Amino acid sequence: IFFRTAISFSMSVDPNVKNYILDVGMAQLFDEMAAAILRDRPRDLKGYLLEWLKKGAGAKEDFRRKMQQEKLSEAFIAAFLQSYADLVEGKTGMIPESTITPVKSLPHLESLSSSVDSALLGKTVVLKLNGGLGTSMGLEKAKSLLPVKGNDTFLDFIAKQIMHLREEHKAPLKFMLMNSFSTSDDTKSYLSKYPDLLKDPELELLQHKAPKVAVDNLEPVSWPKAPDQEWCPPGHGDLYAALSGSGKLDALLRQGFKYMFISNSDNLGATLDLKILTFFAQSKAPMMMEVCERTESDKKGGHLAQDKDGNLLLRESAQCPKEDEGAFQDITKHQFFNTNNLWLDLEQLKEALNRNGGYIPLPMIRNSKTVDPRDGNSTKVYQLETAMGAAIASLRGSKALIVPRQRFAPVKTCSDLFVLRSDAFAVTPDWRLELAPACNGKGPVVDLDTKLYKLVDKMESLTPDGVPSLVKCSRLTVKGPVVFAKGTTLSGEVQIVNKGSSPQTVSGMVDKAVEF
Numbered sequence: 001i002f003f004r005t006a007i008s009f010s011m012s013v014d015p016n017v018k019n020y021i022l023d024v025g026m027a028q029l030f031d032e033m034a035a036a037i038l039r040d041r042p043r044d045l046k047g048y049l050l051e052w053l054k055k056g057a058g059a060k061e062d063f064r065r066k067m068q069q070e071k072l073s074e075a076f077i078a079a080f081l082q083s084y085a086d087l088v089e090g091k092t093g094m095i096p097e098s099t100i101t102p103v104k105s106l107p108h109l110e111s112l113s114s115s116v117d118s119a120l121l122g123k124t125v126v127l128k129l130n131g132g133l134g135t136s137m138g139l140e141k142a143k144s145l146l147p148v149k150g151n152d153t154f155l156d157f158i159a160k161q162i163m164h165l166r167e168e169h170k171a172p173l174k175f176m177l178m179n180s181f182s183t184s185d186d187t188k189s190y191l192s193k194y195p196d197l198l199k200d201p202e203l204e205l206l207q208h209k210a211p212k213v214a215v216d217n218l219e220p221v222s223w224p225k226a227p228d229q230e231w232c233p234p235g236h237g238d239l240y241a242a243l244s245g246s247g248k249l250d251a252l253l254r255q256g257f258k259y260m261f262i263s264n265s266d267n268l269g270a271t272l273d274l275k276i277l278t279f280f281a282q283s284k285a286p287m288m289m290e291v292c293e294r295t296e297s298d299k300k301g302g303h304l305a306q307d308k309d310g311n312l313l314l315r316e317s318a319q320c321p322k323e324d325e326g327a328f329q330d331i332t333k334h335q336f337f338n339t340n341n342l343w344l345d346l347e348q349l350k351e352a353l354n355r356n357g358g359y360i361p362l363p364m365i366r367n368s369k370t371v372d373p374r375d376g377n378s379t380k381v382y383q384l385e386t387a388m389g390a391a392i393a394s395l396r397g398s399k400a401l402i403v404p405r406q407r408f409a410p411v412k413t414c415s416d417l418f419v420l421r422s423d424a425f426a427v428t429p430d431w432r433l434e435l436a437p438a439c440n441g442k443g444p445v446v447d448l449d450t451k452l453y454k455l456v457d458k459m460e461s462l463t464p465d466g467v468p469s470l471v472k473c474s475r476l477t478v479k480g481p482v483v484f485a486k487g488t489t490l491s492g493e494v495q496i497v498n499k500g501s502s503p504q505t506v507s508g509m510v511d512k513a514v515e516f
Helices: 002-012 016-022 028-042 045-069 075-086 118-123 154-169 184-193 236-245 246-253 274-283 322-328 346-355 388-392 414-421 456-462
Strands: 125-128 147-149 173-180 203-206 259-264 287-293 301-307 312-315 335-343 365-370 378-384 399-404 423-425 433-435 447-448 468-481 482-484 489-497 504-506
Touching: 016 246, 028 045, 028 075, 045 075, 075 154, 075 378, 118 125, 118 154, 118 259, 118 274, 125 154, 173 184, 173 236, 184 203, 203 236, 236 346, 236 388, 246 346, 246 414, 259 274, 274 287, 274 335, 287 388, 301 335, 301 399, 312 388, 335 346, 346 489, 414 447, 414 456, 414 482, 433 482, 456 482
Parallel strands: 125 173, 125 259, 173 203, 287 399, 447 468, 468 489, 482 504
Antiparallel strands: 259 335, 287 335, 301 312, 365 378, 423 433
16 A cells, blocks of 8 residues: 555656656566565655665666667667666576576487478578677777688678578578677678678678666766767677667568577587478477587586476576575586577467567676776776677577587687687588598587687797697697797697796697797
8 A cells, every 4th residue: 555655656757757667567667666675774764765766767767868869779678777777676597507497308410310401591681699798808999700620710601601501502591790889780780791791781790789787886887988889789689679679580580580509609519400400490489599418518508498387498607696606507407508500490489579569578697897998997887788698588488409519610719719720620511610530420529728829919929830730639738938940740649838037939749738
């Protein structure tokens, strides 16, 4: 009774509060208000509630105005404000172990029927996520523009994969890139060498940008000396709002497209597989996630699980409470991880978007940062992100499929790039990168000294005449400044340690530990 009386009073006093209440809804507001009152124990309940509502309404409207000024779509604004409401409510996005159960078994790609339906290619869109700059590797341009083999970059491989598929199947396979405001210009400029791809007016799907949230007052952060720093990428969970808000989902549906295959631009093992596409189409699922079996090296990454009702969900490392880390990293318990290769039924996606106001409800991931990432003393902020794969929990009836490691070869570190540039990976006729046959299905594990070789230009100083042969190498560890001479071959487990400050040259055949 008190709550309804106070709400009625508040709505009559302040129109912004009225709109805020109508937007958020009575049930959610009551939960948030009860938590706030139990926390703060105010004496003047009515006055406290009015100020509490005003603050919530004011901050929310500030975020809305800021995003509208940047002409961001209403679908994205609604999605961001939902994440912001979760933040204000005190949600951390955590998924405790007690709320989930492990996934015991899933279908495997190798067990699927070999029959395929090539007619599905004409109804399918291939979309590559291309919003990353690779800043952790010292890059200031699109990560996909990094050379991988010779002069061919990730983007060259992707373009050649698409053109090969078009030629092989005699089908005009639809291709799109989801770029960010940081990668758009570089990417489109580079693709001028592939006019058949660039001429498609729907080639680019532009990712939104999200306002950073000041930690001290949960308001939009202000940073006048560098206003661009007030914004951050919203995570690849933005895919759904970007498709909806840009109108491109409707355009694709009008053109007769029904399916979409999405993967990261730095994963050259993820190509459109007609066998998987046929299985997905026959499943009638709204979404399907490709997963791999976790190994010891995967234990710190996210994993697939299910809720108590048996619905699939994704738990990222940032969503695991500290006390549950042991269970999170138990690869015998949680056996599968998300490759970020996803398949979508666009018609069912459209229905889900309509049900939810133009966006897909996704768990909020809260990242604590500073507004200027290069200045640890600058204002503390939250960056609110969502993960694309987390939609598996929202799109009920979604499925998962176990795929071999060949479909998961991402580059997250310079050690990953080092391996990919070596002879341990070979280029297939359809422009995929696969482990060389001589590796017998198991690639080398490389651990480069992160103090020296975390950045690409530093790693390249390690290999001025090319990466050494790794096809017979099971493990390589490098500590200290080293230079590999041309024609160097590594075999078995190799550890190279230089305790000095001057670079030492490694040459010839090396099959044991070397210390300088």
